[in-house]
Each structure stands twice: as C-alpha cells, then as structure tokens.
Amino acid sequence: MVNLAVIGAGIGGCSAAYFARKYLPRSKVTVYETEDRVGGRVFTKSEGEMRKELGAVFFNPSNRTICSFVEEMELEVVKRNREPTGFAVWNGTEIIFKSSQSMFYEMLRLIARYxxxxxxxxxxxxxxxxxxxxxxxxxxxxxxxxxxxxxxxxxxxxxxxxxxxxxxxxxxxxxxxxxxxxxxxxxxxxxxxxxxxxxxxxxxxxxxxxSTYSLKDGNITLPRKLLKDSGAKVELESKVESIEKTPEGSFRVLVGEKASVFDAVIIATPLEGAGLQLDGVSTSQLRPREYQSVFINVMKGIIDPDFFNLKPNKLLPTILTSPGADPITHISVQKSKSNQPWVTVTSKEPLDTDFLGDIVKNGRSILNHSWSTAYPIFRPIERLPPICIDKGLMYLNSIESAAASLESSAFAALNATLMLRNDLS
Ligand SMILES: Cc1cc2nc3c(=O)[nH]c(=O)nc-3n(C[C@H](O)[C@H](O)[C@H](O)COP(=O)(O)OP(=O)(O)OC[C@H]3O[C@@H](n4cnc5c(N)ncnc54)[C@H](O)[C@@H]3O)c2cc1C
Known part of the structure; x- marks a missing residue:
C-alpha cells in the first residue's frame, strides 16, 4: 500500500489522483487544496444561458492526454471555431489589420500579403x-x-x-x-x-x-470527474505549508497545525505562488520563474466604435492587440440570443471602471477575476527542470518552464505517476 499526497486540485493534481488509481492500484490518495473549489486555473462561471471560462478555454485534438480523458469519461465536447468570425488587430491608437468574413477571400488576401x-x-x-x-x-x-x-x-x-x-x-x-x-x-x-x-x-x-474544443458543460467538469473517479480523499481549504523529508525517506506534510506522513508526494501547483516550503530535499535545480498576472473583466454591453476610431458596425467580434495597446491584450464579444452580448476585456494590469466604460458603452460589469500567477513569462532555457525532485517526491509544474496548458499538466501527471511506480517498485 502506497500512501500518496497530491498537493493542488487543478487539472494536474486531479489527473495525478486519477492516474494513481490506474497505475498504483494499491495506493491511498489524499488531495490537498487551498481553495474551497476544485479546478485551479480551470474555472467555469455561468449566468443564465451564458457560460464563461475564466481560466483554460480550449484544447485541441493533438492534446492526447486530455482527449483520452474525454473519451474514457464520455464527456461531450463543443467545437469552438465553428464559423469564421473574423478579427481585428488594434495597436492602442488604430486598427492596423482587419480580417474578412469570407474564408476564401481571406486566404487569398493573407497569401498575397505574407x-x-x-x-x-x-x-x-x-x-x-x-x-x-x-x-x-x-x-x-x-x-x-x-x-x-x-x-x-x-x-x-x-x-x-x-x-x-x-x-x-x-x-x-x-x-x-x-x-x-x-x-x-x-x-x-x-x-x-x-x-x-x-x-x-x-x-x-x-x-x-x-479545430479547438471545450467541454459542453464547462471545462470544470473534467477535473471534477477525474477526482470523483479517482476515489481520492479530498481536503478543500487545506493549504499545505511545508513538506519535509524524514530520515526514513517518507514525507511529513503540514497543513495548519496538523502533520501527516506519506510514502510519496506529488506537487501539482507552481511553487512560485504556493507558499509551500520544502525541507530536507535539494531544490537547487528549481530556479524561481516570473509569473504573468492576468485580469479578466466581463461586461454586458456593446463595444464603443469611437474608442477604436471606427464607424459604427465596423468592429469585428475579436480584437487582438499589438504591444502599443498594453495593458489590454485581448477583447472579445460573446453573442447571446436573448440578452445583450458579453464583452470580455483581458489585460495584464487592473483596469479602472472609467476606462472600461470608455470601451464598452453603458456596460455593466458581470464577472471579473484576477489571476496573480496565470502562467510563467516564458523565456528560452537550456534544460527543463526535473519532475522528480527526490525519490518519492514529484513536481508536475516543472513542465511550465516550457509550456502551461491543460495538456502539459495532465501529461506531466501521467509521466510523474509512471516514474513514481518505477521508483516505488
Ligand atoms: C486566463 C487563463 C487562460 C488559459 N487558457 C488556456 C487554454 O485555453 N487552454 C489551455 O490548455 N490552457 C490554458 N491556460 C493554462 C491552464 O489553465 C493551466 O496551465 C492549467 O490549468 C494548470 O493546471 P495545474 O493543475 O497544473 O495548476 P493549477 O490549475 O494552478 O492548480 C494548482 C492548484 O493548487 C492549489 N494550491 C496552490 N498552493 C497550494 C498549497 N500550498 N496547498 C494546497 N493547494 C495549493 C491551487 O489553489 C490550485 O487549485 C490558461 C490559464 C489562464 C490563467
């Protein structure tokens, strides 16, 4: 019997718990999560008929680990880019590129330009x-x-x-x-x-x-289902403060005043924002990474064309930006059959209400969320840090030095569980 702790109930931690059930069948798994909810950077919010993914939005058919979960659990997916919607690029002063709605014309135009x-x-x-x-x-x-x-x-x-x-x-x-x-x-x-x-x-x-896909009932259904099927014990609102390697080679996990001992631990959260101390193990190969903050504001309303120096009805539903538009990185419109559209303004820094009011005419704020550690500021690196920090201690989010996605965390979870199985046998 392997007594395993998983730290974090995002897609990585939930995948690790699921894989432990599959590949370490004689294991007893406890998942610790700081928040009062499962999912981490997968966060689906709904209001009436409208649903918004405030974290991870899509995956694609090359994401083999995620697609195999979807298949095994028979989850329903929706294709995201069903219709060509068109996009514009804004440089902070003016629109510098506008795509056409016709795919054929667009292809000809793009080939001529590039x-x-x-x-x-x-x-x-x-x-x-x-x-x-x-x-x-x-x-x-x-x-x-x-x-x-x-x-x-x-x-x-x-x-x-x-x-x-x-x-x-x-x-x-x-x-x-x-x-x-x-x-x-x-x-x-x-x-x-x-x-x-x-x-x-x-x-x-x-x-x-x-094509890219999302889950029909919200992306949050995946981590929830993985955790349910894993049969793991889940401790919400339980922030792990330290993990200490004991002289016997097991791990002492401290949550508040309570310490528990495990044979193995999988850390499934970036250490940079976890407030988690590691004792008795070498962390010299884990260089701290800088993380990007992301601010999401969802408003009911209509984008003001004046803000973009455009005539009415000349705006496209997706506005990408070039560096001159900082801190705004993206604006998108989600249409609704019965309601005013939802406009999402995404930025690297918080935006004040007056400024948001200039972008969305008579807008009413309905959702907002800030991610303080959304994903690393990705820099070239010579070698990826290890997943195996010590015998029996795995760190999934090492992979974020290369990429941060649903797939990368789930893939790292599979790799870590299989390495753990080798380690423990
Ligand atoms: C705005 C945004 C959009 C994105 N869009 C996409 C997308 O479209 N497609 C895609 O594939 N990816 C996307 N990503 C990236 C993707 O969401 C993440 O890479 C992935 O969800 C990370 O999963 P994880 O389980 O490794 O980490 P997390 O989801 O961060 O999970 C870690 C969990 O650990 C918990 N935790 C932290 N510290 C402790 C502690 N000390 N004790 C206990 N628990 C702790 C946290 O509360 C959290 O729940 C996006 C991310 C953001 C922020």
Whole structure:
C-alpha cells in the first residue's frame, strides 16, 4: 500500500489522483487544496444561458492526454471555431489589420500579403505534431524526465530559443510574425518579446493546427470527474505549508497545525505562488520563474466604435492587440440570443471602471477575476527542470518552464505517476 499526497486540485493534481488509481492500484490518495473549489486555473462561471471560462478555454485534438480523458469519461465536447468570425488587430491608437468574413477571400488576401509564410507555417506545425506524437510514444515505452523526452525527439531546440528566432530561422518573414503571430501570442501569454519557443509552438498548434474544443458543460467538469473517479480523499481549504523529508525517506506534510506522513508526494501547483516550503530535499535545480498576472473583466454591453476610431458596425467580434495597446491584450464579444452580448476585456494590469466604460458603452460589469500567477513569462532555457525532485517526491509544474496548458499538466501527471511506480517498485 502506497500512501500518496497530491498537493493542488487543478487539472494536474486531479489527473495525478486519477492516474494513481490506474497505475498504483494499491495506493491511498489524499488531495490537498487551498481553495474551497476544485479546478485551479480551470474555472467555469455561468449566468443564465451564458457560460464563461475564466481560466483554460480550449484544447485541441493533438492534446492526447486530455482527449483520452474525454473519451474514457464520455464527456461531450463543443467545437469552438465553428464559423469564421473574423478579427481585428488594434495597436492602442488604430486598427492596423482587419480580417474578412469570407474564408476564401481571406486566404487569398493573407497569401498575397505574407507570401509563402503561411504555407511554411503549416509545414512547421505538421513536423512538430509528428515529433510530439513520438514524444508520447517514448513516454509510453519508458517514463523519464521531461528534458530527456524533449531531447530524444529534438523538441528541445524549441525551448532553448525565442519563438520568433525559431520561426525566422525556418524561413517565416518578420511581417507575418509581427502582424499576426505576436498579437495571437499576446492573447495567450500576454507577452510581447523573447517568448520561449516551445510555449509559442504549442499555442501555434492550438490555434492554427485545426479545430479547438471545450467541454459542453464547462471545462470544470473534467477535473471534477477525474477526482470523483479517482476515489481520492479530498481536503478543500487545506493549504499545505511545508513538506519535509524524514530520515526514513517518507514525507511529513503540514497543513495548519496538523502533520501527516506519506510514502510519496506529488506537487501539482507552481511553487512560485504556493507558499509551500520544502525541507530536507535539494531544490537547487528549481530556479524561481516570473509569473504573468492576468485580469479578466466581463461586461454586458456593446463595444464603443469611437474608442477604436471606427464607424459604427465596423468592429469585428475579436480584437487582438499589438504591444502599443498594453495593458489590454485581448477583447472579445460573446453573442447571446436573448440578452445583450458579453464583452470580455483581458489585460495584464487592473483596469479602472472609467476606462472600461470608455470601451464598452453603458456596460455593466458581470464577472471579473484576477489571476496573480496565470502562467510563467516564458523565456528560452537550456534544460527543463526535473519532475522528480527526490525519490518519492514529484513536481508536475516543472513542465511550465516550457509550456502551461491543460495538456502539459495532465501529461506531466501521467509521466510523474509512471516514474513514481518505477521508483516505488
Ligand atoms: C486566463 C487563463 C487562460 C488559459 N487558457 C488556456 C487554454 O485555453 N487552454 C489551455 O490548455 N490552457 C490554458 N491556460 C493554462 C491552464 O489553465 C493551466 O496551465 C492549467 O490549468 C494548470 O493546471 P495545474 O493543475 O497544473 O495548476 P493549477 O490549475 O494552478 O492548480 C494548482 C492548484 O493548487 C492549489 N494550491 C496552490 N498552493 C497550494 C498549497 N500550498 N496547498 C494546497 N493547494 C495549493 C491551487 O489553489 C490550485 O487549485 C490558461 C490559464 C489562464 C490563467
């Protein structure tokens, strides 16, 4: 019998509990969670007929671990980009690019503007998808550290360099990078420059590599279901303050005044925001990362075209931004059959009510959320930090040095559980 503690009930922790049931069948699992809810950076909020994902929004068919959960649990999915909706790019003063609603016309126009860049981009994505498939099969053959998996499939070249440098070296023009790729990356990572290459690549596959999906009943259904099926004991409102390795090689987990001892621990939260101390183990390979804050304001109302120097009815439902529009990174409109639309303004810094009022005419705030540690500010790195910190102590969110997504946390959870099984056998 293995007595296992999982710290954090986000998608990573819930996946780890689920995999422990599958691959460590003689284990007893306790999941500790600071908040009074499961999900972490998966956070679905509903109001009437409208639903909003305040955290992770979509996944794609290349996300093998997430897709296998969806299949095993028979969860219903919705395709997100069903209709071409069009987008504009705003530089803080004016709209610098506007897509057309017609896909055919749009393709012709983009090919004329960016020459062969778009075709090259498709080839890069195709090749990268092939390497990622190899990475999954290597993990299946033998679980190993992430850096070994990445180096074994030549994917490490992506996290070692900035994304734009990787693309330039592969023949993508500066114009396409600056006018389209950077604004798209700003929606996803709120980052302007020196974005780590693998973070860029994984998002490029997500947004440009085919359809994307969400769960019909809200993304929150996935971590909830994983946890339920794991049969783990869940301790909500239980912040783990320290994990200490004992002389016998087990781990003393402290929550408030209460200490419990476990044979193994999986840490499933970034240490940077966890307020969690590690004692008796070496953490020299875990360099602290800088995290990005993200602020989300959802309002009922209509975008004011004057704010963007446009005529009425000339705005498109998705507004991407270039660095001149900081701190706003993205504005999107969600239509409703019976109600006023919802306008979501996403920014890197809090926005004051007057400023939001300038963007959304007669807007009424309905939801807002701030993520203090949304995802790392991704920088190129030489080698990924380890998942296995010590025998019996795994750290899933090491993977966030390369990418932070539903898939990366679930993938790291599978890898960590399989490494733990080897460690303990
Ligand atoms: C605004 C936003 C949009 C995003 N969009 C997407 C997207 O469209 N697609 C995608 O794939 N990914 C997206 N992501 C990234 C994705 O949400 C995360 O990478 C993923 O959910 C991380 O899961 P996790 O379980 O590793 O960490 P988390 O979800 O952060 O879970 C960690 C949990 O641990 C808990 N915890 C922290 N410290 C302690 C402690 N000391 N003791 C006990 N519990 C603790 C936390 O409360 C939290 O619940 C987005 C993220 C954000 C913020």
């Amino acid at each position: 020459k062969l860049g778009l075709l090259k981009l498709r080839l890069i994505i195709k090749e990268a998808k092939g390497k990622i498939r190899t990475l999954y099969s290597k993990e299946g053959e033998r679980p190993m550290e992430l850096w070994e998996l990445f180096e074994g499939t030549n994917l490490d070249m992506w996290y070692k360099k900035p994304f734009d440098q990787c693309l330039l070296e592969m023949g993508i023009g500066r114009k396409l990078i600056d006018e389209i790729i950077t604004p798209v990356m700003r929606i996803i990572y709120s980052q302007n420059a020196n974005l780590g290459g693998f973070a860029g690549l994984s998002s490029l596959i997500g947004v440009y590599g085919g």
